[in-house]
Amino acid sequence: SRTSSTIGAGITGIFTKRKLDAQTLEELEDVLVQADLGVAAAMRITENIGEGRFDKEIAPEEVKRILAEEVEKALAPVAKPLTIDTAHKPFVILMVGVNGAGKTTTIGKLASKFAADGKSVMLAAGDTFRAAAIEQLKIWGERTGAPVLAREQGADAAGLAYDALNQARTDGHDVLLMDTAGRLQNKTALMAELEKIIRVMRKIDESAPHAVLLVLDATVGQNALSQVEIFGKAAGVTGLVMTKLDGTARGGILVALADRFGLPVHYIGVGEGVDDLEPFAARDFAQAIAGIAEERI
Amino acid sequence: MFEGLSERLSGILGGLTRRGKLSDQDVQNALREVRRALLEADVALEVVRSFTDRVRERAVGAEVVKSVTPGQMVVKIVNDALVEMLGAEAETINLNATPPVPILMVGLQGSGKTTTTAKIARRLKERDKKRVLMASLDTRRPAAMEQLAVLGGQVEVDTLPIVTGQSAPQIARRAMEAGRLGGYDVVMLDTAGRVTVDEALMDEAAEVARTVDAHEVLLVADALTGQDAVNTARAFDERMGLTGIVLTRMDGDSRGGAALSMRAVTGKPIKLIGTGEKVDALEEFHPSRVANRILGMGDIVSLVEKA
Numbered sequence: 170s171r172t173s174s175t176i177g178a179g180i181t182g183i184f185t186k187r188k189l190d191a192q193t194l195e196e197l198e199d200v201l202v203q204a205d206l207g208v209a210a211a212m213r214i215t216e217n218i219g220e221g222r223f224d225k226e227i228a229p230e231e232v233k234r235i236l237a238e239e240v241e242k243a244l245a246p247v248a249k250p251l252t253i254d255t256a257h258k259p260f261v262i263l264m265v266g267v268n269g270a271g272k273t274t275t276i277g278k279l280a281s282k283f284a285a286d287g288k289s290v291m292l293a294a295g296d297t298f299r300a301a302a303i304e305q306l307k308i309w310g311e312r313t314g315a316p317v318l319a320r321e322q323g324a325d326a327a328g329l330a331y332d333a334l335n336q337a338r339t340d341g342h343d344v345l346l347m348d349t350a351g352r353l354q355n356k357t358a359l360m361a362e363l364e365k366i367i368r369v370m371r372k373i374d375e376s377a378p379h380a381v382l383l384v385l386d387a388t389v390g391q392n393a394l395s396q397v398e399i400f401g402k403a404a405g406v407t408g409l410v411m412t413k414l415d416g417t418a419r420g421g422i423l424v425a426l427a428d429r430f431g432l433p434v435h436y437i438g439v440g441e442g443v444d445d446l447e448p449f450a451a452r453d454f455a456q457a458i459a460g461i462a463e464e465r466i
Numbered sequence: 467m468f469e470g471l472s473e474r475l476s477g478i479l480g481g482l483t484r485r486g487k488l489s490d491q492d493v494q495n496a497l498r499e500v501r502r503a504l505l506e507a508d509v510a511l512e513v514v515r516s517f518t519d520r521v522r523e524r525a526v527g528a529e530v531v532k533s534v535t536p537g538q539m540v541v542k543i544v545n546d547a548l549v550e551m552l553g554a555e556a557e558t559i560n561l562n563a564t565p566p567v568p569i570l571m572v573g574l575q576g577s578g579k580t581t582t583t584a585k586i587a588r589r590l591k592e593r594d595k596k597r598v599l600m601a602s603l604d605t606r607r608p609a610a611m612e613q614l615a616v617l618g619g620q621v622e623v624d625t626l627p628i629v630t631g632q633s634a635p636q637i638a639r640r641a642m643e644a645g646r647l648g649g650y651d652v653v654m655l656d657t658a659g660r661v662t663v664d665e666a667l668m669d670e671a672a673e674v675a676r677t678v679d680a681h682e683v684l685l686v687a688d689a690l691t692g693q694d695a696v697n698t699a700r701a702f703d704e705r706m707g708l709t710g711i712v713l714t715r716m717d718g719d720s721r722g723g724a725a726l727s728m729r730a731v732t733g734k735p736i737k738l739i740g741t742g743e744k745v746d747a748l749e750e751f752h753p754s755r756v757a758n759r760i761l762g763m764g765d766i767v768s769l770v771e772k773a
C-alpha cells in the first residue's frame with residue numbers, strides 16, 4: 170500500500186542523537202496516536218518498546234524497525250485471507266458498514282477477483298434506499314460480468330435478499346455478494362433491518378450468510394471500536410476490509426481493533442479501480458505505520 | 467455526538483471544582499486527563515497540544531476572584547479555550563455575490579458531498595427562496611451523476627443535463643453558463659471524491675474553483691474522521707482556499723473530535739452539519755452552544771462571568 174508516512178519523519182525527528190527515555194517514549198506514543206491507534210494501544214506498544222532499552226541511545230532506524238515489529242505482532246494474528254467454502258453454493262457474503270465506507274465499490278472489486286478465480290458470481294442490490302445505489306452496483310456488474318439482482322428504489326431490502334439467494338441457488342452461482350445500505354451503528358431501526366435481512370436469508374439456507382464483512386474507511390478514528398462492536402452484535406461480522414488506504418490516513422485503528430476483538434482483516438482498498446484491492450498483509454501495513462514502507466520502494 | 471466527551475470532561479473538571487485549593491500538580495493531573503479525553507474523542511494531537519498549553523498558561527497566571535473556587539476558574543478557562551477552538555460566532559452560507567453564485571463542494575471519497583449538495587440546495591430554495599441549479603462534475607464514480615439527478619428530483623431542484631465526455635472544468639463552465647441564461651441565483655457544483663495525495667485530481671478541483679470563481683468552497687467532511695482530519699482540512703484549504711466546512715454524520719455516536727480539529731487548523735468555520743441521510747437532515751452549527759454542551763457546565767461558566 171502507498172500509505173503515506175509523516176510518521177517516519179516524526180520518528181527520525183524524535184530519535185536522532187537522543188536516548189530512549191520517558192520523554193522520547195512519550196513522543197513516540199504521540200506518533201502512534203496520530204496514526205489513530207488510540208491512546209491505549211499506543212501506550213501498550215511504547216511500553217513494549219521501552220522494555221530493556223531504557224536510557225540507551227538508539228538510532229531512528231532501529232526504533233522504526235522495533236515499532237514495525239510490535240505493530241506487526243498485534244496484526245499478524247488477524248491477517249487472514251477470506252476463504253470461499255465451496256460446500257456452500259452459493260457462498261453468501263454480506264457487506265455491511267457505515268455510510269460511504271466503500272461497501273459497493275468493494276463488492277465490485279471482490280466480484281472481479283472471484284471471477285478471475287473462475288467462480289461464477291452474482292450481485293444483489295440490497296441498498297434500496299440511497300439515490301442511484303442500484304445503478305452504481307449495476308455498473309459494477311457490467312464491469313465484472315456479474316449478473317445483478319435488483320428491485321426498484323424503496324423496495325424491502327430483506328425481500329430482495331430472499332429473492333437473490335433463491336435466484337443464485339437456481340442459477341447455480343458460486344458466490345452471492347449482497348450489498349446493503351450504509352447505516353450508522355447507533356440507529357437501532359436500521360440495525361434491526363440488517364438483522365431481518367439475515368433472518369430472511371436463513372429461511373432458505375440456515376448457514377447463510379457465510380461471511381459478513383464490515384467495511385471500514387481508513388480515515389475513521391476511535392468510532393471504529395463502536396462500529397465493530399455493534400455491527401458485530403447485530404450482524405455477526407466475520408471479518409473486516411479497510412478501504413481508502415491510498416490517502417493520507419494510516420488506519421492504525423486496526424491495531425486497537427485487533428487488541429480488542431481479534432476479528433480477521435481480509436483485504437485493504439487502495440484506490441477506486443477494480444484492481445485496487447489487496448490482501449491484508451500485517452508486515453506491509455505495520456511497516457507503513459512505522460514509516461518504513463517508503464524506503465523499500 | 468459529543469456526549470462521551472462531555473461526560474469525561476465534566477467528570478475530570480467536576481472533581482476540581484469541589485476543592486478549595488488547587489496545587490500546580492492538581493492542574494497538571496487534570497490536564498493530562500483532559501488531554502487523553504480529547505484524544506479519545508479523536509481531536510487531532512496538535513490541536514490537543516495547543517489547547518492544553520493554552521489552558522495551562524492561563525490557569526497558572528489566573529487571578530482568582532474571591533467569590534469563585536480555583537476549580538471553577540479552571541472550568542471557565544477550559545470553556546473559553548473550547549469556544550476559541552470552535553469559533554465563537556455561527557456562520558452560514560454566504561450568498562453576497564453577483565448571481566448565479568457558485569458554490570463548490572469538495573472532499574474525500576464518500577464523505578457526503580452529493581447528499582449535502584442536495585440538502586443545501588433544498589435549504590436555499592425553501593428558506594431563502596433562491597432558484598438553484600445543481601451540477602455534478604463527478605465523471606468518475608459509477609452513477610454519480612444519476613445520484614445527483616435523483617436527489618434533484620426529490621428536492622425539486624433543477625440539475626444540469628448530463629453530457630458525457632466532458633471534463634470537470636468543462637461541466638463547471640457549462641453549469642455557470644446555464645445558471646446565467648436560466649436566471650438562477652445559485653449554482654451548486656458537486657465534485658468527485660479525491661484523496662489529497664492525488665495531485666492531478668487536487669489540481670483539477672483547484673482549477674474548477676478558479677474557473678468559476680467559486681464564492682463558497684465547502685469541504686464536506688465526515689464527523690467520524692480520526693487524526694487524519696487535520697491532513698485533509700489543511701490540504702484542501704491550501705489547494706483551493708476553503709470558505710467553510712460541512713460536517714456530515716453528526717447523527718452518529720462519534721465523540722466529534724473532527725469538528726474541533728478542522729476548525730482549529732484551518733480557522734474556517736463549520737457552516738452546517740449533516741444529521742442524517744434524508745434531504746432535510748441539515749442543521750446550522752452554533753459553536754458556543756456546542757462548547758457549552760461539550761463541557762456541560764454552563765452554570766459554572768456564567769457564575770465566573772458574573773463574579
Ligand SMILES: Nc1nc2c(ncn2[C@@H]2O[C@H](COP(=O)(O)OP(=O)(O)OP(=O)(O)O)[C@@H](O)[C@H]2O)c(=O)[nH]1
Pocket residue numbers: 266267268269270271272273274275296299302349350351352384412413414415416437438439440441445575576607659661
Ligand atoms: N481512494 C479510494 N476510494 C475508495 C476506495 N473504496 C471506495 N472508494 C470510494 O469511496 C466512495 C464511496 O464508496 P461506495 O462503495 O459507494 O461506499 P458505500 O459504503 O457503498 O456507500 P453507501 O452505500 O452510500 O453507504 C466512492 O467514491 C468510491 O469510489 C478505496 O480503497 N480508495
Ligand SMILES: Nc1nc2c(ncn2[C@@H]2O[C@H](COP(=O)(O)OP(=O)(O)OP(=O)(O)O)[C@@H](O)[C@H]2O)c(=O)[nH]1
Pocket residue numbers: 268269299351353573574575576577578579580581582604607610657658659660686713714715716717739740741742743747
Ligand atoms: N447518517 C448520515 N449519512 C449521511 C449523511 N450525509 C451523507 N450520508 C450518507 O453517506 C453516504 C455517502 O454520501 P454521498 O453523498 O454519496 O457522498 P459523496 O461524498 O458524494 O461520495 P463520493 O462522490 O463517492 O465521493 C450515503 O450513504 C449518504 O446517504 C449524514 O449527515 N448522516
Ligand SMILES: [Mg+2]
Pocket residue numbers: 272273274296302348349350351
Ligand atoms: Mg453502497
Ligand SMILES: [Mg+2]
Pocket residue numbers: 579580581604607610656657658659
Ligand atoms: Mg458524490
